[in-house]
Amino acid sequence: MKIERRIIMKENRITKILGIKYPIIQGPMAWLTDAKLVAAVSNAGGLGILGPSAGQTTMTPSPQETMERMREEIRKTRELTDKPFGVVIIVDVDMKFTNPLLDMIIEEKVPVALVNGVAGMDFESTFKRLKNAGIKIVFRGEPTVENARTIEKLGADVFVATGFDEGGMLPGGQIGTFSIVPLIVDSVKNIPVMAAGGISDIRGVRAAFALGAEGVFLGTRFLATEEARTAQNVKELMLKTNAEDLHIFRTLPHFYRSIPTKLSAELVEMDKNGATREELFLKQGGGKNMKLGMLDGDENGYISVGLGVSFIKEIKSVKEVVNELMADFID
Ligand SMILES: Cc1cc2nc3c(=O)[nH]c(=O)nc-3n(C[C@H](O)[C@H](O)[C@H](O)COP(=O)(O)O)c2cc1C
Numbered sequence: 001m002k003i004e005r006r007i008i009m010k011e012n013r014i015t016k017i018l019g020i021k022y023p024i025i026q027g028p029m030a031w032l033t034d035a036k037l038v039a040a041v042s043n044a045g046g047l048g049i050l051g052p053s054a055g056q057t058t059m060t061p062s063p064q065e066t067m068e069r070m071r072e073e074i075r076k077t078r079e080l081t082d083k084p085f086g087v088v089i090i091v092d093v094d095m096k097f098t099n100p101l102l103d104m105i106i107e108e109k110v111p112v113a114l115v116n117g118v119a120g121m122d123f124e125s126t127f128k129r130l131k132n133a134g135i136k137i138v139f140r141g142e143p144t145v146e147n148a149r150t151i152e153k154l155g156a157d158v159f160v161a162t163g164f165d166e167g168g169m170l171p172g173g174q175i176g177t178f179s180i181v182p183l184i185v186d187s188v189k190n191i192p193v194m195a196a197g198g199i200s201d202i203r204g205v206r207a208a209f210a211l212g213a214e215g216v217f218l219g220t221r222f223l224a225t226e227e228a229r230t231a232q233n234v235k236e237l238m239l240k241t242n243a244e245d246l247h248i249f250r251t252l253p254h255f256y257r258s259i260p261t262k263l264s265a266e267l268v269e270m271d272k273n274g275a276t277r278e279e280l281f282l283k284q285g286g287g288k289n290m291k292l293g294m295l296d297g298d299e300n301g302y303i304s305v306g307l308g309v310s311f312i313k314e315i316k317s318v319k320e321v322v323n324e325l326m327a328d329f330i331d
Helices: 013-018 035-043 063-080 098-107 123-132 145-154 177-187 202-210 232-240 262-272 277-284 286-295 307-311 318-325
Strands: 024-026 047-050 086-090 112-116 136-139 158-162 193-196 215-218 247-250 255-258
Touching: 013 136, 013 158, 024 035, 035 047, 035 063, 035 318, 047 063, 047 112, 063 098, 086 098, 098 123, 112 123, 123 136, 123 145, 145 158, 145 177, 158 177, 158 215, 177 193, 177 202, 202 215, 202 307, 202 318, 247 262, 247 277, 255 262, 262 277, 277 286
Parallel strands: 024 047, 024 215, 047 086, 086 112, 112 136, 136 158, 158 193, 193 215
Antiparallel strands: 247 255
């Protein structure tokens, strides 16, 4: 695709708040991020985020061990970049995993926290601790008007409005990116909104800005880059996949999509036959089967991608992807 520069922007609230060159974030993706990918995004001028099980091939039930593994990945990231990057913080019910991770990222002086969680969690104390430590808060949870207003009041620096077009766990509201972004932009008072879901080329970036977003938040596009640890056969499969090909099925809490695999075909069949969400969730097998499908490239797992997979035609370096998507921004 030939890219002509249109909107020329130098900096905006997102680049200023996060201390980055371009208003683009690589979102956390369970198993699929590591120091190499995150540093590549940050070195390219965006913000990389270490997601759950970053750099790992096994899971541990221990909160302490989970935290120490993340500390190691943070240190590896620092060896590869001196630019800002982020770490995901999932706020859980009993804070068993959240608290050790919070203590550690404060100790390690990580510049940005991408806070995740469902309504009703203790965001207030988490935000207070992060703010006191000078860590910027980007929040991405269920994209509702009420959540956006509450999270802004609690002191988040940025709210991510995620549309149903996204990869990963789909939002319950089932509202597409085109509709959710302006709704959230109109709901907050003073903080900038980033758009997530289905953005894989510059047309998506321009649309997001036209809708009032001040930055873009991507997952799927970064999975098919040279630096990503996605299995090679999955990267290649992504190039041949169109949004129309994807399987979608109910699960907990809402829905999931997959590039067709043996497992996703079985899930679609179970869904059609009226299985409960609990049964589907059990069969889906959570992160374990995402790792199997996407890191190991095994079709007994599933392959989560967003609808923007249609526009990914080449495996490129992270730098090439960022430069293409951010062609309207001048250094
Ligand atoms: C394979 C995959 C795994 C993901 N895992 C997580 C996760 O563990 N935590 C999270 O907050 N978001 C997760 N996401 C969502 C991304 O951070 C991001 O919001 C989303 O990918 C944006 O939509 P896009 O894929 O259409 O660009 C995941 C997305 C994908 C594709």
